[in-house]
Amino acid sequence: MSDQHDPTFVVQPGGSLRGRARVPGDKSISHRSIMLGALADGVTEVEGFLEGEDALATLQAFRDMGVVIEGPHNGKVTIHGVGLHGLRDPGKPLYMGNSGTSMRLLTGLLAGQAFDVTLTGDASLSKRPMERVAKPLREMGASIQTGDGGRPPVRIRGGQTLKGFHYDLPMASAQVKSALLLAGLYARGETSVTEPAPTRDHTERMLTGFGYPVRSEGPLRAVTGGGALRACHLEVPADISSAAFLLVGASISADSDVLLPHVGINPTRTGVIDILRLMGADITLENQRDSGGEPVADLRVRSASLKGIEIPAELVPLAIDEFPAIFVAAACAEGDTVLRGAEELRVKESDRIQVMADGLSALGVDLEVFEDGIRITGGMLGGAEVESHDDHRIAMSFAIAGLRATAPITIRHCATVATSFPGFADLMRSLGLGLEVR
Numbered sequence: 262m263s264d265q266h267d268p269t270f271v272v273q274p275g276g277s278l279r280g281r282a283r284v285p286g287d288k289s290i291s292h293r294s295i296m297l298g299a300l301a302d303g304v305t306e307v308e309g310f311l312e313g314e315d316a317l318a319t320l321q322a323f324r325d326m327g328v329v330i331e332g333p334h335n336g337k338v339t340i341h342g343v344g345l346h347g348l349r350d351p352g353k354p355l356y357m358g359n360s361g362t363s364m365r366l367l368t369g370l371l372a373g374q375a376f377d378v379t380l381t382g383d384a385s386l387s388k389r390p391m392e393r394v395a396k397p398l399r400e401m402g403a404s405i406q407t408g409d410g411g412r413p414p415v416r417i418r419g420g421q422t423l424k425g426f427h428y429d430l431p432m433a434s435a436q437v438k439s440a441l442l443l444a445g446l447y448a449r450g451e452t453s454v455t456e457p458a459p460t461r462d463h464t465e466r467m468l469t470g471f472g473y474p475v476r477s478e479g480p481l482r483a484v485t486g487g488g489a490l491r492a493c494h495l496e497v498p499a500d501i502s503s504a505a506f507l508l509v510g511a512s513i514s515a516d517s518d519v520l521l522p523h524v525g526i527n528p529t530r531t532g533v534i535d536i537l538r539l540m541g542a543d544i545t546l547e548n549q550r551d552s553g554g555e556p557v558a559d560l561r562v563r564s565a566s567l568k569g570i571e572i573p574a575e576l577v578p579l580a581i582d583e584f585p586a587i588f589v590a591a592a593c594a595e596g597d598t599v600l601r602g603a604e605e606l607r608v609k610e611s612d613r614i615q616v617m618a619d620g621l622s623a624l625g626v627d628l629e630v631f632e633d634g635i636r637i638t639g640g641m642l643g644g645a646e647v648e649s650h651d652d653h654r655i656a657m658s659f660a661i662a663g664l665r666a667t668a669p670i671t672i673r674h675c676a677t678v679a680t681s682f683p684g685f686a687d688l689m690r691s692l693g694l695g696l697e698v699r
Contacts, residue, residue, distance in 0.1 A: 270672040272660050276694060289500075297490055305495065307339075314680040315359060326350075350376035359385055359651075379414050395411070423445075425453075454482050471490040472490060501530050507661075509586045540594055541566060541567050543563040546560060568596055600636075614634065620648070625643040625645075649672055657685060
């Protein structure tokens with residue numbers, strides 16, 4: 262009997278992927294469209310919104326703070342903005358579900374409000390570090406308390422006067438950068454952030470799209486408080502992090518040929534394409550164009566013989582969410598693939614280095630785990646039962662591994678797949694993956 266609340270994926274071995282598939286809207290951009298649309302003056306219309314649990318948690322939080330939001334209906338959302346100072350006290354904790362992006366960005370956005378608010382999350386989110394955001398916000402004058410060990414819940418006291426400041430990010434983190442820039446909208450003077458390596462820049466692009474000036478000089482991004490956001494029309498591209506599973510799946514399976522239309526190819530997000538191409542993947546970008554300030558293209562991927570590589574350090578922050586899928590590509594490549602400098606993977610929805618290592622080992626893959634990465638030697642994949650640890654990207658990565666396995670793969674606890682890729686099982690089946698949901 263199927264447990265719809267916490268399904269198990271059972272993947273039959275082998276097969277190929279063929280066809281055209283529109284993957285869900287970009288999660289990062291969907292979150293930010295709600296946040297900035299709510300704070301804008303006027304009515305913002307969004308198309309292609311990701312109707313996954315994470316983005317819906319952000320949407321619900323703004324409804325709880327008095328913002329009228331229509332939809333989503335088939336990816337269309339209409340947001341009746343209340344202006345920068347129009348949010349209302351929700352009168353209860355705001356529940357972020359599984360979404361680290363929601364919690365970290367809202368910590369910054371809410372630091373300058375007039376009301377007190379508490380942010381909570383599910384069991385997985387409640388283990389994730391929040392001091393990386395809270396600490397610099399306190400330097401701006403925010404009053405923020407985190408729970409045990411610097412983890413959620415996050416308690417924010419309203420009525421604080423924020424002052425702009427400069428912060429050198431100790432790690433490459435788009436979420437920390439974005440939280441500080443959003444707090445900077447409410448601060449006196451200029452708030453600036455310098456990052457040690459490029460990270461996704463959706464917040465800066467979208468602020469500009471809403472008419473708010475962002476100063477960019479090399480690795481520095483800055484905003485000056487006291488401006489206003491103007492409502493606009495947004496079209497959310499398909500999420501390259503979701504497309505990554507199809508890029509890997511089609512690459513590793515014989516006779517595959519998949520077209521993925523309207524995928525966001527923001528240069529701060531295309532590390533997965535660069536890494537797979539270095540391994541020998543056959544990926545072409547067709548019909549490149551601009552969509553609301555974000556570059557998009559149709560991605561064509563065909564079967565290829567992959568070779569192991571040392572993953573270049575500069576690509577690590579540009580593919581940080583796609584490494585579970587890349588690890589599967591590495592397990593199917595000839596020779597060794599080595600990743601270093603990726604300790605950030607240990608504090609995602611799960612410890613993605615160890616969890617992927619455990620699952621790949623169960624499939625018979627030869628590997629070595631480092632504190633900041635992994636070595637994977639390509640070879641035959643067997644079957645096994647693996648544990649997703651309630652991490653959507655782990656579950657989907659082992660699902661595509663079935664394309665090269667010699668026996669069935671059973672993946673436990675796959676409910677969180679709906680946070681980023683609703684309809685994953687149906688879409689993959691339509692392309693040729695032997696995936697059963699129990």
